[in-house]
Amino acid sequence: MLEIQDATVRYGTRTILASANVAIAPGSVTVVVGPNGAGKSTLLKLMTGEIAPSGGRVRLDGRALADMPARMLAQRRAVLPQSSALSFPFTVAEVIRLGLEAGGHRLAPRAIGEALRRVELAGFEARGFDDLSGGEQQRVHMARVLCQIGDPSRWTEPRYLFLDEPVSSLDIRHQLTVLRLAHALAREGAGVVAVLHDLNLAAAFADRLLVVLDGTIAAIGEPAAVISDALLERVFDLPLRVGELPSPGVPFVLPQTAAFASLKEPRS
Structure with missing residues (x-):
């Protein structure tokens, strides 16, 4: 359990995150949402x-993260930040090897190829990383x-995966690909945020x-219990409307309601 x-979190006299209390259990997906600058990435870095x-x-x-050596942390959790700059002309396979090494796994070409297949980039091992599109x-x-987290069947203790805006550069097909992979990993016992x-x-x-x-946690719970017209208007300052998909308990938000409302506002 991550607690x-x-x-x-303060930077100088400025409080970025205040009195946060969260528990991340293995086997679940927690998604952090909120407006820009609210403290989401700070919470993730914490x-x-x-x-x-x-x-x-x-x-x-039960052990303070600050007391855990970097190598031990790397073997318990993997992090996908918003952006990652590379200083050297790595190939795709070399980038993925970094994950295998950080996780303490054997450097197996088969593992690299399988990971690329799972993200729909099979055969990209020898390609230059800098030659790829942003989404690739x-x-x-x-x-x-995924290589850093390793094979769930070999885990002796739960692992955690942290993704900071993992679909920002992706088309809808690959957004679903990435999120399905994260969801499947949670179902195999990982804690995913x-x-x-x-x-x-x-x-x-x-x-x-x-x-x-x-900088505060405004709400936490199952999507159907959290997402409401009132909460979204308070958080995003927009008159958003929430419906429900045919699959029971899955809410959806209609951004168009806010767009249409703004069109009807009188001109100043």
Whole structure:
């Protein structure tokens, strides 16, 4: 279990995140949503150990993240950041090898090829990473973190996967590919946390939604319990309307309602 207890993050005199309390259980998908600058990425970095809390605690299985060596952390969790810059002309296979090495796994060409197949980039091993499109690079990094997490059948303790806007550069087909992979990994016992902006994708794939607003956790729970007209208007300051898909309990948001409302506003 990954636990954040009364955690606060401050930069100088500015509080970025205040008194956060979250528990991330293995076998579930938690999706973090909220407006730009609300503190979503800061919360994720707190969970991964990239930053330490100014106050409060972050623990993995009862042990403070700050007390865990970097190699041990790398073998328990993998992180896909918003963007990743590479300083050298790596091939695709070399990028994915970084994940295998970080996770302490054997450097098996078969594992690299299988990871690329799963993100629909089979045969890309020898391609130059810098020659790929932005969406292809994002999928290569997804393959990298999948290799770092490793084969669930070999785990002796739960692993965690953290994804910060993992579908921002992807078309709808590959958005679904990436999120299905994350969802399947959770069903095999991983704890998955993803930051998403698309509320409908968030509702479709999340076991729990965590809503961040102005550095605080505004709501957390199952999508059907969290997403409402009132909450979305408070968080995004828009008159959004929520419906329900034919699949019971899966809400969907109609952004067009806000667009049509703005068209009807009188001109100043």
